[in-house]
Amino acid sequence: MKGTKQFIKRFFLTAFVLFSLAQCAEPQLDQSFRNPIIPGYFADPTIKKFGDIYYIYATTDNEMLASGAPTVWYSKDFKHWYNYTMEIPSLASVNLRNFWAPDIIEHTDGKYYLYFGNCQAGCNIYGYVSDTPVGPWTKLNEDDTPVIPHSYPREGFPSLDAQFFTDTDQKVYAYWGTWVHYNGGYAVGELDTQTMKSMKNAQNIPLEQTPNPFEAPYMLKKNDTYLLMYSGGSCHDETYNVRYSYSKSPMGPFTPGANNAILKSTEDHSVHGPGHHSVLEENDDYYIVYHKHDYPMTRGGLSRQICIDKLIFENDSTLKAVVPSKDGIIDFASTKVPKDLALKASITASSAYHLKSLEYDYTYQAYFANDDNNATMWKAASASFPQELKIDLGKIQKVARVFTQFEFASYYYQYKIEYSTDGKHWEIYADQSKNRTAGSPMIDDKAVEARYLRLQILNTEKTGLYAAVWNVAVYGSLFELPLELKNSPSLAGPASPSTKNLLVNLDIKNSSKTNLNSIPNTGSMGGTFTKNNEVGILTNASDGIKAFDFSKGSFSLEQPVPKSLEWNGSYTVATWVKNPEIGKQGECLLSWCDRTEFYLANSYNALFYNSSNYGAAAHLDGHFDMKYNQLPTSNTWHHIVLTFDGVVEKVYVDGVLDNAQNMTLASAIDKAKISIGASDVGEHYSGLMSSMRLYDYALTAEEITALLKETQPKKGN
Template identity: 70%
Template sequence: MLKNKLLYSLIILVFTGSAFAQKDIDVNSPGAGNPILPGWFADPTIKKFGDIYYIYATTDNEMLASGAPTVWYSKDFKNWYNYIMQIPSFSAKSITNFWAPDIVEGGDGKYYLYFGNCEIGCNIYGYVSDSPVGPWKKLSENDTPVISNGYPRENFPSLDAQFFRDTDGKIYGYWGTWVHYNGGYAVGELNQKNMSEMVHSKNIPLSQTPAPFEAAYMMKKGSKYILMYSGASCHDETYNVRYSYSDSPYGPFTPGKNNPILSTNENQTVHGPGHHSVLQENNDYYIVYHKHDYPMTRGGLARQVCIDKMIFENDSTIQKVVPSSKGIEDLLKSDVPENIAFQAKTSASSFYHLKSTQYDYEYKPSFATDDNNATLWKAADNTSPQYLIIDLGAEKKVKRVMTQFEFASYYYQYKLEYSADGKKWNLYADKSKNRTAGSPMIDDNDVTARYLKLTVLATEKTGLYAAVWNIKVYSSLFNLPLQLRNSASKTSPAVKSSKKLLVDFDANKSQTNSAINSVSNKGSIGGIFTKSGDVFLEKVDGIKAFHFKNGAFTLDKAVPKSLAWNGSYTIATWVKNPEVAKEGEILASWCDRTEFGLANSYNALAYYSGNYGAGAHLDGHFDMKYAKVPEADKWHHIVLTFDGVLEKVYVDGVLDNSQSMLLSSAIDKAKIIIGASDIGENFSGFMASLRMYDYALNEQDLIKLMNETKPK
């Protein structure tokens, strides 16, 4: 009996211990294992060459995921380093899209990099190098794609290519996006004589991969070919990973059990997981995928890379993956010493409090020392300087500081100081003139200190915040996996906000001529607004106003650089719209959609009832509609603000809608236009005044402005 009791207790202990080991942690927990990379990256391809792991990914959270072509590398799968790869541009234009990259080691020992691009056609292009990180050379000097748009059938979008080397040495490619509209995925064999063309390509029928969207990924388990793919929509919580299997790389494929095998979890801390690759370590499998950030950025394109265990029941059956914030156990023992700043006390000049119609969330200073890539400290606004102070608790040796800023591929100018008492500061590292991006930024010295102070002075891109995923501090030096350093940027630090009224367009300040042809801008940038089309100065309801019938006013001054990229703004107007249309009706625009033609690169204030009806950004997944459309044929004060994180629209002093987002405003060729967009979309109604600022007014100031400018 005693033996049975002991055995029973042992079984209970084992099972409860196992259950405890499987328990997830909160998304904000210090030391969380997911995400594994500090920054905005998606569509990860993981590879291991030699003893180094590499993650090639889409750089996210700008211009429809069109950031720099970078690679992350690590020896211990815990400490990752980012490098901006040198990839020759196309003959016709520079490369902006570096989408869903994949890499293949050729039989010649060279490395072949492939990625999708839609700037000269939605194609897959190829490059070659002697190293997994470049420098890269074109496979075709004429920019001939490896997989062209419309191949293997007409109008097929050739994106999201992934390559698979079979056990017989043949290399197959699988590609396609929006495949539910385009008849299914494609498969072909890569010609290994040149590594630059596909042969024997064909369509995989939709019925063989139910509910698909994009991101096919092939692997082999035993004798079975496992075709994994992403379904539903990448923009929301429905995104997921599914699979089918076959006895041949060409199929036919049979849908697998347990589909989808990876989905948004119950509490939505892992939101919209998908577009993955698989790492095999001995007999263990790990799925590397991206998920949406929290709080979620509008459109779902601020994504982060995660990893979780993937288990096969047999060669053709995958268990459902349990997505987590905890991540996986350490794959390897790390040689990196203890981070003495882990969970150290922090203070800061400020921190951002996100209060929107969806979220109430604080980007706390303590997030900079929690070794969690889901959290970051972010200053209260995008002005500088901003500082962060770390208290190590006692005086300690400090030989290395590693700082992971929010954007890995843009430089930050900063200085690091140290102190024994938190009052008298000495310089540890001076990066006040820095123009080199990196993550982490590595600063070495040899001092004794209790306090460290990071002061962010400027950024490469307009509107970027002082924001840090993690700052790590070490008492001893250690070797890095590769000796790589990014090239210095030729771009000067971003222009900062003037904190001024830029545009003052007011009917009360204009002459009484009904056939008015020009209006002086009373704002700080000056200039003349010139009329095109039909706009008249009239009195309506006893109020002097511009009556837009089919015309607009265009300013002869360049759009200020403070409005570029992620620059903050406020645009406020008194308008009366006799009839609210379902589309069109732009009140003001200040970006050029032809410069990039990508979502988030365009901004305009609109007044119509459709999904794009308040803040227009070129794509319904990112545009902001009115929660309650302002009533027709009545005067309203409509305000659109953006502070670099949160876009808000106010109607008559009341917050109507809001969304988190990052903009990449294209202003170089743009004009400030009142009453229309850069392609027309004319407003038909009355406007008493319009004011524009290069900063975000707070709610109290907006109400004050509304009352001061109310037309009489």
């Protein structure tokens, strides 16, 4: 009996110890980890680990040719990432916008050195220094001298996409170059590690040593072999890929790898255009961190996302083909973040955007906001506000923290979160209705009991941005954050809503031959159209239709362009035109942006009628412009309509959808004026026009058909 009691005592003691150890054990791996790893549009990633925190420095994508804010992402578990906008002083000559392909070095002096490319004063690499990996940053050269200047080491060579490699002897080498198939090959040089702000012994790497290159060199060393990895193909499409060559010296010469390309688009295009990478070495394993294009794909590869996959060596000089995945890696790091109560819970939305174009039929469903997938998001049906998401947690539970990851990490969203136990009576959980601080995730803490949570999105910082959410996560307890960082409030915005008006209306029916110097705009903007050079009125002999003749001039409207058309604001341009001869360039029908303010792709919008790649819509770069699939015939009256709803740009010819593309715009209007028959820099239209209309919203296909019938030019009108 005594032995039985001792056994029972030992049994319960052992059980208690095991239970206690289980409670203190390392948390389980989060098996829902998947690609992309970052919720947002970022490219050209540099992955680093400083201490126990991982950092990703990247180009902020999807605006003005990837000229978004200089941000950094950081994480302890490689699952929950936090975004921070870094403080980087501008140049004396220009206000820095380009923060392209950043890299960072933790030097032996204990400081951090940040380098990135910029093309506002020549394509240069600039350098900054800080005591921390996130700044604040100080210029390495107070006089703004680049660390790697344009035309170095050869005249005309663009110094972009620099990556730095510290060898085992502590020498630091840089590798740089873009569009190198046009520019004679990559460049390599040695960084002056005494100052960290200048290069020496630079030379070009002959093209034949890195076949089929494009940009983004990256040096990796395996034992005593140097592998120069790089991106080939074109960053704008599915041909983008990762390749490599190897050498016994960091300066070369290099021998092409055996099985290039080692990372490329999958056959089903679920991974599209992967490239511009860096490598993380962790516990003797290697991981490649790269970007790929979003889905549905934004025109020209404008919206890229960051992924990670395993990188495997066959031997020191041979890399195996990378298997790009949707799932990423699930055995990487443990997390101390508690279970997400909202994961795949019942969720509804006020509306959902249905993207329907020539290429896609895709809906941004409500359940994409709590599927823990950074490749998907919920997006409201239009850019109007308010919009809402409502989550049913299934039962009343303790709620302590809510994470919200909005579409754009570096712009603020104004919102409210409410909670309820019965779905009928609601109380405020977080009131961010006057918020002006960006962040991802937005973190709201409050200890309550709730079954239902309701996110109401009220406005955004930038005009035309939608209520859109990558992920919402709900936690029952608080937990430690990797760093206590918070962005500074913005002084801009909030966004100007669409007026839902016809802004500009020029119609031959409202004009006379004797009063062309002062034609009233009967649209809501008001004002009068002013002639630039000669604009005439003639009646076409072949059809008897009266029209404006723009062969020698144009009209401009001196009224300020409405704020509802700035940035990503929706619009419709509708016109009846007859072009006697269709050229390969020029022929602008309507312009309402200023290309001199930014002169960056997708900051400019105009409707054209020519046969080039920007024959329908111009955005300053052939990779983002839109042509006519079927060029409207010459010497014939056509109804041409260009629409943009904030997501998809479409051109209709005679009521039929001719072309479409996904876009995000950053329209510059502060110095702009509306010009009819010419662009802001000329590009004159040489034909006839009977009417021109501009709206600050997107007409539907049915409304376009009705407008065609209503405004069709007739003999004698």
